[in-house]
Amino acid sequence: MSAASRAESLREQIDEANYRYYVQDDPQITDAEFDALLRELIELENAHPELRTPDSPTQRVGAIASDRFAPFEHARPMLSLANAVAPEELRAFDERARKVAGGDVAYVCELKIDGLAIALDYSDGSLTRGGTRGDGRVGEDVTANLRTVKTIPLRLRAGAHAPAFVEARGEVYLRKSDFERLNAAREREGLPVFANPRNAASGGVRQLDPALTAQRRLSFFAYQLVSGDTAVRTQWDSLARLEALGFPVNPHVARAKRLAEVLEYCREWEERRDELDYEIDGVVIKVDEFALQERLGVVARDPRWAIAFKFKPREARTKLLDIAVSVGRTGTLNPNAVLEPVPIGGVTVKSATLHNSDYIKNNDIRIGDTVIVTRAGDVIPRVVGPVIGERTGKERRFKMPDRCPVCGADVDHPPGEAMSRCTNAACRAQVYERVRHFASRGAMDIEGLGDVMAAQLTELRLVADIADIYKLDGAALTHVPRMGPKSIENLLRNIERSKSRGLARLLYGLGIRFVGTQTAQVLAGDFGTIEAIAAAGEEELQRSEGIGPEVAASVVLFFKQGANRDMIARLARAGVDMTAPRRARASDGPLGGKTFVLTGTLEKLTREEATQLIVSAGGKVTGSVSKKTDYVVAGSEPGSKLAKAEQLGIAVVNEDELRRLLP
Numbered sequence: 001m002s003a004a005s006r007a008e009s010l011r012e013q014i015d016e017a018n019y020r021y022y023v024q025d026d027p028q029i030t031d032a033e034f035d036a037l038l039r040e041l042i043e044l045e046n047a048h049p050e051l052r053t054p055d056s057p058t059q060r061v062g063a064i065a066s067d068r069f070a071p072f073e074h075a076r077p078m079l080s081l082a083n084a085v086a087p088e089e090l091r092a093f094d095e096r097a098r099k100v101a102g103g104d105v106a107y108v109c110e111l112k113i114d115g116l117a118i119a120l121d122y123s124d125g126s127l128t129r130g131g132t133r134g135d136g137r138v139g140e141d142v143t144a145n146l147r148t149v150k151t152i153p154l155r156l157r158a159g160a161h162a163p164a165f166v167e168a169r170g171e172v173y174l175r176k177s178d179f180e181r182l183n184a185a186r187e188r189e190g191l192p193v194f195a196n197p198r199n200a201a202s203g204g205v206r207q208l209d210p211a212l213t214a215q216r217r218l219s220f221f222a223y224q225l226v227s228g229d230t231a232v233r234t235q236w237d238s239l240a241r242l243e244a245l246g247f248p249v250n251p252h253v254a255r256a257k258r259l260a261e262v263l264e265y266c267r268e269w270e271e272r273r274d275e276l277d278y279e280i281d282g283v284v285i286k287v288d289e290f291a292l293q294e295r296l297g298v299v300a301r302d303p304r305w306a307i308a309f310k311f312k313p314r315e316a317r318t319k320l321l322d323i324a325v326s327v328g329r330t331g332t333l334n335p336n337a338v339l340e341p342v343p344i345g346g347v348t349v350k351s352a353t354l355h356n357s358d359y360i361k362n363n364d365i366r367i368g369d370t371v372i373v374t375r376a377g378d379v380i381p382r383v384v385g386p387v388i389g390e391r392t393g394k395e396r397r398f399k400m401p402d403r404c405p406v407c408g409a410d411v412d413h414p415p416g417e418a419m420s421r422c423t424n425a426a427c428r429a430q431v432y433e434r435v436r437h438f439a440s441r442g443a444m445d446i447e448g449l450g451d452v453m454a455a456q457l458t459e460l461r462l463v464a465d466i467a468d469i470y471k472l473d474g475a476a477l478t479h480v481p482r483m484g485p486k487s488i489e490n491l492l493r494n495i496e497r498s499k500s501r502g503l504a505r506l507l508y509g510l511g512i513r514f515v516g517t518q519t520a521q522v523l524a525g526d527f528g529t530i531e532a533i534a535a536a537g538e539e540e541l542q543r544s545e546g547i548g549p550e551v552a553a554s555v556v557l558f559f560k561q562g563a564n565r566d567m568i569a570r571l572a573r574a575g576v577d578m579t580a581p582r583r584a585r586a587s588d589g590p591l592g593g594k595t596f597v598l599t600g601t602l603e604k605l606t607r608e609e610a611t612q613l614i615v616s617a618g619g620k621v622t623g624s625v626s627k628k629t630d631y632v633v634a635g636s637e638p639g640s641k642l643a644k645a646e647q648l649g650i651a652v653v654n655e656d657e658l659r660r661l662l663p
């Protein structure tokens with residue numbers, strides 16, 4: 001192929017990819033693939049400048065603005081960044097900068113937040129306009145939507161003496177935790193789920209109804225001050241200035257005196273990226289001195305004073321070999337992708353979630369397709385969608401079976417619900433999941449009754465529901481392969497011991513929908529006995545902290561089932577403790593009224609044990625750090641909660657110090 005026709009073909013592919021990504025919000029190729037196409041075109045045009053056309057995608061900074069919003073003209077173009085994927089490219093970048101500077105160059109290293117870039121204008125301290133980047137010259141005016149983002153200041157801090165006009169730029173993003181919550185809610189409501197936080201954020205900013213943007217709970221980090229504040233002469237100082245004006249600035253920015261420190265920062269954050277509650281896809285390295293930035297200038301679409309170091313992609317394409325359906329604890333039929341193994345960000349991915357049949361249908365995913373798979377943070381891999389261009393016509397559409405693949409019972413798919421369910425409560429797959437959950441560490445903690453044993457007990461039909469666990473005896477257990485007298489004795493002893501775990505862990509172990517460890521603790525503490533909970537109505541349940549209508553309805557429904565009541569009666573007859581110590585009221589107990597947050601892995605205690613100790617001393621354990629938090633208990637590899645605590649000046653204790661706070 002001639003260079004000219006290759007360039008034309010690359011342009012077509014890039015234009016198409018841009019259109020799918022920005023206008024349709026439905027990318028068909030991975031970011032890494034896109035970058036590779038663009039790089040090839042840039043190189044080709046550099047080698048053959050006569051091939052460069054004014055409408056080449058290399059001449060444009062980014063996206064096409066759709067016509068749904070009023071245009072937002074940027075007074076100064078919003079540039080994009082050249083990418084580096086290898087340390088050598090950073091070295092070349094540094095050499096160029098040092099040549100122009102005539103000596104060492106200082107840099108600012110920032111995390112590259114995976115969201116979308118926006119510009120915010122303030123007049124006399126008030127937010128007047130906000131827009132997306134668009135193609136760098138003209139974006140979309142999304143002011144009303146951006147006003148709903150809680151971390152975007154509507155007024156600048158008065159004490160900071162804001163100049164008459166301020167323009168700040170930064171990234172709107174969605175926290176991983178908010179993303180999980182959003183997708184879980186959408187899945188419950190039968191709405192399509194988002195492939196990643198960035199797509200959800202980008203869709204959120206471009207909602208036609210600002211109330212819908214508000215629901216997404218978007219966040220913001222500022223990283224560029226564009227106003228004419230002449231006192232600020234470096235990127236580092238402008239970050240400090242942004243902070244003083246009231247903008248959220250990422251706490252992990254760092255100054256680097258030389259390239260070695262830059263490389264170290266990149267290496268460190270590629271390793272630590274999962275600790276953060278937001279997605280980052282690289283590091284942005286900026287020349288610190290504005291004067292030097294100016295001398296380095298801009299070439300084509302990229303500044304020569306900044307570069308993006310991109311982490312190894314967490315997206316890949318592979319073949320969808322099959323769709324396997326497994327049955328969950330509550331009988332849900334879960335479709336899972338069986339993939340041709342593919343390495344993604346250091347692990348080999350062989351399977352991924354497909355959520356439910358609507359997800360498969362809405363994304364037109366077919367067996368045999370080439371698909372895009374992402375692995376975001378610690379979240380399970382997810383199939384984003386098919387690469388339509390790779391279709392051969394041999395792909396097959398998936399149909400959810402109308403009989404349970406495990407027990408053959410009818411499958412129910414209530415209209416309006418996302419999930420199909422096996423209707424047989426005695427289905428082996430459901431029993432297995434329930435037994436495994438009941439015996440797990442956070443629940444009744446029966447050592448020796450893990451995944452394998454739970455599978456064997458249900459396969460051999462020694463256990464048909466969780467109460468049957470307490471009927472097991474030496475004679476029954478001799479049927480289990482590879483169980484000698486010693487292991488039988490141990491298992492029976494551990495089962496016996498589990499009877500005294502108390503109401504909270506029992507409640508959690510029952511696997512009632514929406515009742516996690518914390519909800520179980522609250523209910524156990526407030527009601528004291530299982531009879532009291534079973535007898536409570538929805539309204540009474542909702543008087544407990546954190547129990548909403550959905551949870552209350554689920555608890556009531558559980559105790560309404562004859563089969564469940566019967567099972568609980570059998571557990572009681574077996575001698576399982578169904579009571580909880582009365583909860584110390586806020587004022588009693590040494591930790592009365594104190595709020596704790598746990599983060600990281602504790603050495604001696606499980607999370608459940610630590611929670612129990614705190615609660616029984618009158619304290620409370622919540623999931624996220626806020627101004628109301630009194631203590632953060634940090635174990636090894638703590639997450640972003642620790643950083644947040646430090647930011648808010650909240651007391652951080654380790655496991656031993658927690659012990660000392662307890663009676």
Ligand code: IVH
Nearest residue numbers: 079080081110111112113116117171223284
């Ligand atoms: S600086 C010329 N800083 O990455 C300066 N960008 O291609 C341009 N991004 O469009 C931006 N975190 O959406 C900058 N700390 C950061 C960033 C960042 C994320 C995004 C932004 C930009 C793209 C670069």
